[in-house]
Structure formats: structure tokens, C-alpha cells
Amino acid sequence: MTYNFKVIEEKWQKYWQDNQTFRAIQKSDKPKFYCLEMFPYPSGKLHMGHVRNYAIADVVARYKWMRQFNVLHPIGFDAFGQPAENAAIKNKSQPSTWTYACIDLMRQEMRKLGFSYDWQREVVTCDANYYKWNQWIFLRMFERGLAYKKPASVNWCSSCATTLANEEVISGKCWRCDNEVEQKELEQWFLKITEYKDRLLEDLKLLKGWPQRVIAMQENWIGKSQGVEIYFKIEGVDEIITVFTTRVDTIFGATYIVLAPEHPIISNIKNPCLAGRQEISNIKEVDKYIQKTKKESKEERTDLVKEKTGVQLKGVFAINPVNGDRIPIYLADYVLMEYGTGAIMAVPAHDQRDFLFAKKYKLSIKIVIRNTQYAIRNTEELTEAFEGDGIQVNSGQFDGLDNNKAKVEIAKWMEEKKIGKRTTHYRLRDWLISRQRYWGTPIPIIYCQKCGIVPVADSDLPVRLPEKVKFSAKEFVDVPCPKCKAKAHRDTDTMATFIDSSWYFLRFCSPCFDKGPFEKEEVKYWMPIDQYIGGIEHAILHLLYSRFFTKFLKDLGLVDTVEPFNRLLTQGMVLKDGAVMSKSKGNVIDPDSVISKYGADTLRLFILFSAPPEAELEYNERAIEGSWRFLNRVWNLATQLSDVSCQMSDKKQNIELQRIVHRTIKKVTQDFEEFKFNTAISAIMELVNEIYKKFTINSLQCTVCKEAVRVVVLLLSPIVPHICEEMWQMLGEKPPISTANWPVFEEAFIKTEILTIIIQIDGKLRSKIEAGVNIPDEEIKKMALNDEKIQKWIAGKRVKEVILVKHKLVNVVTQ
RNA sequence: GGGCGGAUGGCGGAAUUGGCAGACGCGUAUGGCUUAGGACCAUAUGGGGAGACCCUUGGAGGUUCAAAUCCUCUUCCGCCCACCA
Numbered sequence: 002m003t004y005n006f007k008v009i010e011e012k013w014q015k016y017w018q019d020n021q022t023f024r025a026i027q028k029s030d031k032p033k034f035y036c037l038e039m040f041p042y043p044s045g046k047l048h049m050g051h052v053r054n055y056a057i058a059d060v061v062a063r064y065k066w067m068r069q070f071n072v073l074h075p076i077g078f079d080a081f082g083q084p085a086e087n088a089a090i091k092n093k094s095q096p097s098t099w100t101y102a103c104i105d106l107m108r109q110e111m112r113k114l115g116f117s118y119d120w121q122r123e124v125v126t127c128d129a130n131y132y133k134w135n136q137w138i139f140l141r142m143f144e145r146g147l148a149y150k151k152p153a154s155v156n157w158c159s160s161c162a163t164t165l166a167n168e169e170v171i172s173g174k175c176w177r178c179d180n181e182v183e184q185k186e187l188e189q190w191f192l193k194i195t196e197y198k199d200r201l202l203e204d205l206k207l208l209k210g211w212p213q214r215v216i217a218m219q220e221n222w223i224g225k226s227q228g229v230e231i232y233f234k235i236e237g238v239d240e241i242i243t244v245f246t247t248r249v250d251t252i253f254g255a256t257y258i259v260l261a262p263e264h265p266i267i268s269n270i271k272n273p274c275l276a277g278r279q280e281i282s283n284i285k286e287v288d289k290y291i292q293k294t295k296k297e298s299k300e301e302r303t304d305l306v307k308e309k310t311g312v313q314l315k316g317v318f319a320i321n322p323v324n325g326d327r328i329p330i331y332l333a334d335y336v337l338m339e340y341g342t343g344a345i346m347a348v349p350a351h352d353q354r355d356f357l358f359a360k361k362y363k364l365s366i367k368i369v370i371r372n373t374q375y376a377i378r379n380t381e382e383l384t385e386a387f388e389g390d391g392i393q394v395n396s397g398q399f400d401g402l403d404n405n406k407a408k409v410e411i412a413k414w415m416e417e418k419k420i421g422k423r424t425t426h427y428r429l430r431d432w433l434i435s436r437q438r439y440w441g442t443p444i445p446i447i448y449c450q451k452c453g454i455v456p457v458a459d460s461d462l463p464v465r466l467p468e469k470v471k472f473s474a475k476e477f478v479d480v481p482c483p484k485c486k487a488k489a490h491r492d493t494d495t496m497a498t499f500i501d502s503s504w505y506f507l508r509f510c511s512p513c514f515d516k517g518p519f520e521k522e523e524v525k526y527w528m529p530i531d532q533y534i535g536g537i538e539h540a541i542l543h544l545l546y547s548r549f550f551t552k553f554l555k556d557l558g559l560v561d562t563v564e565p566f567n568r569l570l571t572q573g574m575v576l577k578d579g580a581v582m583s584k585s586k587g588n589v590i591d592p593d594s595v596i597s598k599y600g601a602d603t604l605r606l607f608i609l610f611s612a613p614p615e616a617e618l619e620y621n622e623r624a625i626e627g628s629w630r631f632l633n634r635v636w637n638l639a640t641q642l643s644d645v646s647c648q649m650s651d652k653k654q655n656i657e658l659q660r661i662v663h664r665t666i667k668k669v670t671q672d673f674e675e676f677k678f679n680t681a682i683s684a685i686m687e688l689v690n691e692i693y694k695k696f697t698i699n700s701l702q703c704t705v706c707k708e709a710v711r712v713v714v715l716l717l718s719p720i721v722p723h724i725c726e727e728m729w730q731m732l733g734e735k736p737p738i739s740t741a742n743w744p745v746f747e748e749a750f751i752k753t754e755i756l757t758i759i760i761q762i763d764g765k766l767r768s769k770i771e772a773g774v775n776i777p778d779e780e781i782k783k784m785a786l787n788d789e790k791i792q793k794w795i796a797g798k799r800v801k802e803v804i805l806v807k808h809k810l811v812n813v814v815t816q
Numbered sequence: 817g818g819g820c821g822g823a824u825g826g827c828g829g830a831a832u833u834g835g836c837a838g839a840c841g842c843g844u845a846u847g848g849c850u851u852a853g854g855a856c857c858a859u860a861u862g863g864g865g866a867g868a869c870c871c872u873u874g875g876a877g878g879u880u881c882a883a884a885u886c887c888u889c890u891u892c893c894g895c896c897c898a899c900c901a
Contacts, residue, residue: 003855172898214820214896221819221897228901246901259901303899305817335899345901353817354899428900540896610841611828617894619828627841630856680830683840690840693857759836764882766836804881810835814881 003629004636006600010723014112022737023066023117025073027523034070035527036062037506039535039543040124043078045103047110049575049582049608049620050536052592056605057572057614057676058534059116063719064673066117067743073527074117075509077124078104081132081441081498083161083177089440095468096440100127110593114601115722117739122512126501131508132442133463134518135500138550140445140456141557147193148434150454155433157185163437164189166497167430168222168542173299181298189435190444190494194549198223198429200563201548210568212615215540222541224428229412231346231421233258233319236327240269242319245341245426248351249411250404253396254369255346256359257329258319259311261338262294270317282315287332294334302334309335309358321346322420323411324397329364341426349386356386369395370404432546434497439466441495449482449489458483464491502543503550506530506565518559525561533566540571570676573617582620590620602721603629609678609720632724635689635717638710639728659750661691662709666746669716678720685716707732715744759810760785762794778805785811 017023038058041051062074085096085103092099104125111118124131142148156165160180164187169176194201202223205216228247235242242258260267271281281287290312294302301307311333318327335354336345349359349366359366366380370391377383393402399411415421435444443464445457457464467477482489504518510527511520535543544566551565574581577588595604607628612618665688672681692709711732718725718738729738753774758781760768768790772781782803785791795815802814 212820217820218896224897224900226900244901248901305899307899309899333899336901337899340900342901347901352901354901426900428897537895613829616829621828621842624828624842631841633856679828680840683830686840757836761835761882764835764880769836802881804835806835806882810882812835812881 003633004724004727006602006724009727010113010115010601013723013726014115016726016737017115017117017739018112018120020737021121022739023062023072023074023119024121025075025119026071027526029071031069031071033073033527034062034065034532035073035530036065036532037075037509037530037534039533039539040077040079040502040505041107042082042084043080043100043103043107044084045106047107047114047592049590049592052114052604053575053608053618054534054536054572055111055114055116056608057570057678058532059114059605060609060673060678060719061532061534061676062117063722063739064743066740067715067719069742073122073509074119075122075124075512076111076116076118076120077122077505077509078107078126079498079502079505080104080125080127081495081501083438083440086438086440097127100440113596114592114605117722122509124505124508124512126498126505127440129463129465130515131505132501134504134508135442135496136445136457136462136464137459137518138504138554139496139500140459140462142192142553143446143456147196147553148190149193150188150190152186152188153191153433154184155187155189156182157187158182164433164435166433166499166542168432168545173303183298187435189433190446190492190496191431191433192549194432194546195427195429197549197552198225198427200552201429201545204548204552204564207564208566208569211566212569212571215537215544215569215571218540219545222429222545225425226427227423227425229415229421230342230424231415232322233346234322235270235330236318236320238270238317240266242266242330242344243342244344244346245424246346248348248408249415249421250393250396250407251348251351251369252321252323252346252411252415253393253399254348254350254367255321255328256326256349256365256367257331257347259331259333259336259345259347259358261336261343262291262332262334263338264332264343266344267291267314267332270314280316283313287312287314290332297334303337309333309354309361311358311362313362322418323415331358331362333358339430340428350380350383351386351388353386353388356383367395369393432497432549434500435494436497438495441498442500444492444494444496446492447480447483447489448492449485449487451487452482452484452489455483455489499542499546503546504554506533506547507551507554507560521559524559528560529562529565529567532568532570534570534572536574537571544569570614572614573612575618575620577620579619595625599625599629600723602724603632606632606682606721610682611679613679614676631686631689632721634693635710635713636724636728638689638692639714639731642707642710643731643733658691658695658705658709660753661688662712663746663750666712666716666744667751670743670746673719681716682720685713688713712744714738715741756808758785758808760788760791761810761812762791763815764812767791767794774808778807781805782811785813 036058038054062072065072080100085100088099089096126132139148156170158165158175158178158180160178161175165175165182170182173182174180175182202220202225205219208216226247228245229249231244231246231252233242233244244258271284311331314330317330319330321328336343347355347358349355349364350368351370366383368377368380370387371394372387372389372391390404393399393404393407399407402410412421412423416423443466445462445464447455447457449455478490478493480489480491507519507524510523514520547565551560552563554560555563577590580586580588582589592604603625607625608618610628611624665684668684669681692706714725714728715738722739726736726738730736755771756774758770758772759766760770768788770784770788772784782805791813795813799816800813801816804812804814
């Protein structure tokens, strides 16, 4: 007999909804628990990745409910973005129509999976009541100079017809459409995330509940590197080239300088009026190289396989400030204007790139760090650069010093002589947020001929999106200047959608609040998020931006916490036949098809059982059947017990089962605390197997057995809530099980009097003995040696030593 | 090049202050039930060997009474970043 999941699942979904079982209570004496998953983009269809994400979060939330926490578990929709625009064009409708239709579909799918959301708190980012506060936060940043407009060379995706943030460019390609990203000169809005760079880096230390690799990725992205800026004079020209290096210990070995082809100093050197008596003799060749570089895409330019090329500025020389050496200046496309100072000093003896470049252009190589492992007498012997640590040579007064000590000493000395300065460089750039798209938050700025950039007044928020996609709609663009009332026009760009997701978790605390982005007291109560769950693909973008926003709002005095996400779990991908499920591979399994065949509970159980949450999950139809089978096994136990009254207590006979029950509660509780759902489920399966083993249908009628099944149902309920609600009721308990008390284990039941002791000989298992807990160690050793099998093994051998691990094993060591 | 993670049966995966390797599930085999198939139930299931036993956690060494677990070297795989100065 199999259970009717269709009827049961619908019944309890309706029950939870009608009774508002999962509504978060605002004030409570219980400790709070804010559980959140990364909210979805409303594509209209849930995929397996979503289901996995939300199933994990749902187990956490439901478990915390049962542990009697005051739980906040909300959901919403990240509703702005490009797919809605494309769909609108395709269907000749409006992005909003399409988006809201998709939201309805997704909401239904989520309900069908039985997730324990507080639906009253749903947040939709394309609602003016939400994006109004994007604009409000933007204006607060604008007032503080943290939102600013500047012309910049920006990443441009021609297929999406919009700009992209650095974080949205994945190896030279658009994160969304994989199109090659170009560089374009545009005037755009930026958020000064770099103002928070040190705090964003420093506070990573506070995130004890984050996976190491996400922390590493963020550190990497911020990219702090400490070093020295060195000033090189140009011979005969009143110009200075500043380079940045982390290896100031090699400065005496700098034998040439390389500039990025875009470096502004080049035009100054080229200008004969400024350049004085210096002239670049190969000016045509230099210009040609600059033009060639300009034409290259970033992808082509940063191709690692490509041999490095460059061109010398002939006739012009720089002076190495530490030793007065006259060194040539090159342009090369591998030096990037965006990083460091756009100029490097080249030390071919101690940098492999420089070494190859110097060999190619026959530039001089000078050893300044001696390899203590392998002595090299002259530079001709060098086959590659020596990048390791060693002793300073050819470095003036620093000769003989350990190079790491020299790094400090040389930097100090250069600062004294004013030829260098210790500085820190970062990889992190300000966040470009202007998007040339319709379906997003309008930037609340007006441009007036007289007053320039004028912010929209708070009282005029929200700046609503015009109803029709027609972007240049006059009624939207043409507005009077808020300051002087003269004719002016609005910014027609919208904000990057990552703004929406940078603070939505705060909005959930008071979703209907209309006097600010959120109610301070509510946020104070609920934040920080105790558990955040989502995909690793957001390790940099979303998580970094959210941390930035939280810190900014903390500075405004609106939130108390420094970091928004206390603990983070990044769930693994869902695979089919070893590959990530994707439309192009044609290996997508629609969760809906599984639900209609086996029900939501089976799908949830399968997902949580088949792999630990962080690991990849291979979808396997057969394994789904296994989950289905298990639920039916439990169902049959509950069915058989439902009709019997449990008068006859047979406790004594079932102490062993009692022990297993309590051991299982202990194990499952520990596993839930550590998100080891797969092993928690196997422990429950073992208990179910035990129940089946010990009792025939006739002797099922006993209290201990019913108690055991009751515990199974409780332990399983966060994972498979529908069937457990039904069984709970069948067992004569009052619904809902969802908020019932989590079972408690008693050590007294778990303890045993008789232990199994392993006996090894020379570390290999040879026998086992049963022994009482209180038998003294010496006695145990004797028992082990007298064991029949052991006697056989040690016959004719000398026993050298007997090692005893209390209550566990005896190891007999022979000669 | 840098960083992080991984490698355990036919498969997904258990086991970490070092102490029974392979829990649980899938698959497979045999039996029961069934007209039959499915479903269900029971038993078995790392490899070798007739057996006593031996071998086995990517590979090679080491530490230890004892190693999947710790150390050294090495191979392969995955992810992230990267001409980063």
C-alpha cells in the first residue's frame, strides 16, 4: 500500500496557509532566528537548484521552529532585470505584466513544495514601494559623496546594450549573455565601495560561520597588496614616472621601465614643447603600437599564451633613483593602466615575465638577490628568473642583507631620500551602477542647464517608471529643475539590479513600513541573519555589495550590525549525468514532473539524503524511488499503529529499542545543528529498520514501539513535513507537528552496561569480547589474552606489550 | 602563476581529538508472495581464495602499538582569481 501524497500534501499546504502557521511573531521571549535563502529572479519556473536551496533552508527553519525559536523565514522576488524586457518584446506586452505573471507561477510552485514561508512579508523589488527606497538610499549616498558621476572607460556589452560592473565581467565576457565586453567612454554613476575597502577586508575576520573559500574569494577580489611607489625621473624632461612594486628589494636590478600604452605621460613626452631637447626617434613605430593595442579587446590583450610584445621609446631614458643607472623605457600591452600606476619597473633577473621580455629585446639583466641554494656566477647562466628569497648583492649598502629584511630597510631609506613611498594598492574598483535599461529603478537625478546635477527631493520619491516601455516618453524625461524650476531633464538610466538585492533582507523585517526603507527597531530585533543559504556563484557580487550596503546603513545609524550574514551555507550544484543541468545540454529535470509522480516530500527527502548540502548532487531517478520507498515504509508503520490503543506496556522487553531511539535523537539533533542532513536521514532509516526487525504486526501493539514511531515522525518532519503532519494526526497527536517540541534524548537510556571490546593483534582485528563497563583495565587485558581466538594467534609468540583504550579496544603487540 | 577544495566498492556517499573501513541508500543476486510481471517482504553483497587466511581508502615513502585520518614527496580532477607589477 502506498500513501496518497496528492491528497495529503494539498491538505496540509492549505492547513498551514489557513492557520498562518509560519507567521513570524514580532515580539517574543524566545530567542530569534532569521533564516534566509537568496531570493529568486522570477523566471516563472523553479529549477532543481532552487528546490535544493529552499529545501535546505526550509529544514533549517522548521527545525528551529521545533526548537522553539522565534523564526523569521521570508521570501520575495528579485524582479527587475533584463529577461522581463526581452520577454515583453517577444510577447508584445509589458515587462511588469510578464514579471507579475511569473511571480504568480513561482509562488504556486513554492507552495507545492511546502516551504514554511511567512508569506505576509513577501517583498517584490519592482514594486514602487520597494524601489522607492533604492532611490532614497542612493540619495543618502549622493549627499555623502558616495554616489558620484564620472566619465570613465567602462565595460560595455553590445548585446545587452548596457554597461557592466567589473564584477559582472567574467573573463572578458558578459556574465549574463557571454558576449565579448568592450571598453567605452561614458559618463556614468558609481558607488564608492572603495571607501569601505579596508572594512570590507578587515571584517571578513568576523565571519566565522562562512566557508573559507568564499572569504578567500572576497579577499582576492578586494586584492590588497602592500608595496612601494618609486619615482623615476626622465632624463632631460620635467616628468616623473611613478611605478608600484611589491618587490622593492629588487630595485637595484631594475634595468628598464615599461608603461601601459594608454599611459598619459606618453603624450607629454611626445609633445616637443614640453619635452624640451628630448625626442622620440621612432615616434611612428610607437604610435602604431598604441593604435594596435587600442583595437584589441581585453580578452585578446590579456591572452596569457600570447608572446609579450613591446616597443621602446627610443632616445628617452629614465634614471633608476637608487643607483643613477640610465635605463630604457618601453611600452607594452601586458602592463595595464587600471592596475597599480600603469607603469612597472622591470627586474628581469627576478621576474619571469621581465626575464622573457628582456631576452626577446636583448635588455640587460642584473642579479641583485643571490640564490643561496644554487650559486649562479654570471647572468649568462640564467635560464629563468629567480623569484625566491635570498641575499642582497649589487645593492649598495644593502648587500648581504636577507631580501625580506632589505624590503623594509630599502623602503625606509627611499622614503628618507624622497625617491619612494610605502603605499597599498587594491584591485577593488568603485561600483558602476548605471544601466541603459528600462526595467529597473530610475536614478533619482535631474539635469538642469543652470544648476547641473540636482537630486530629486525625498518628498518626490518614488520616481516611478513610466508605464509604457517607450523610454524617451516626454512626460517622464522633461521635468522642471527642483532648484530653479527651469526646463530640465531626468536621468534616463536605471540602477543595476544588484542594488535591489543589497538590502532586501532588511526590508523583510518590516515589509510594509512607509516612513523609511525599514523600521529601525524591527531590524535591530531580527538582524543579523542567523543563517543565509544560496549558491556559490554569488560569492563575490551579491555578498560583497550586501556587506557594503549594510556598513553604509550602519554609518547612517539605521542598523546595528556590521555584517549582515552571520553564517553562510553555499549549496552545491545539481548535476545530471555528471554535468550541470542546463537547457543547452538538454539534461534538465523539471521538479514539477517529480512532484506529480512522487510528491514534494519524496523530492525533498531525495535532495537532502543524496549528498551533503555543500557537495554536488547527482540527480538519480532510481534513488528517488528509494526515498519514495522509505516514506511508504514509515507510512505503513504509522498506519498499523494508528488503530491500536497502547494499553499494554512492554517497556522492559524493549529497553534495547529505547536505547536506539534515544541514540537516534542525539545523532539527528547533532547532525541538524551541523547541516549534515544526509547522515541524519540515514540514522532515522536505521531506526526504522530496527523497528521493522523487532516487531511483527501482532506485537506492534506496545507503547515503546508507538513511541519509537512517534519519534521517527518528529525527527523527519522538518524534511518531509506533509506526510509527517498526517502521521502525527493519525497517531492521535494534535496538529501541527511543525511547531511541536523537538524530541529530547536522555543519556540514561543511551548508556549501556555491556560493551563490545575490539581485540587487535599488532593493530589487526582478531576478536571481540563483551565486557561490563566497570570491569578494571587489568581484568579486561586478561580477558583479551585468554580469548580463544587470541590464544591461537599468540601461540609461539612473545607478547611485548598490551595497549588498552578504555571501553574501546585492546591491542596485543607481539615481538 | 596564485588561492581553495577533492580522490574511499558497480554508483551516491559514511567513518577525523588516529582505534572494527565501507553506515545508510541505489544497483545486483537468491528466496518468499504472485497465473505472470510489478509492488512488497527476507537474506546476501569491497576484491582474491576451496579454505585457513590475505589484500584494499589515487600513488610512493614516513611517524605510530594502531593511519582513509598526521607528516613528506607525487599523480590526477574540480572551482575561483590572474600578464596584479
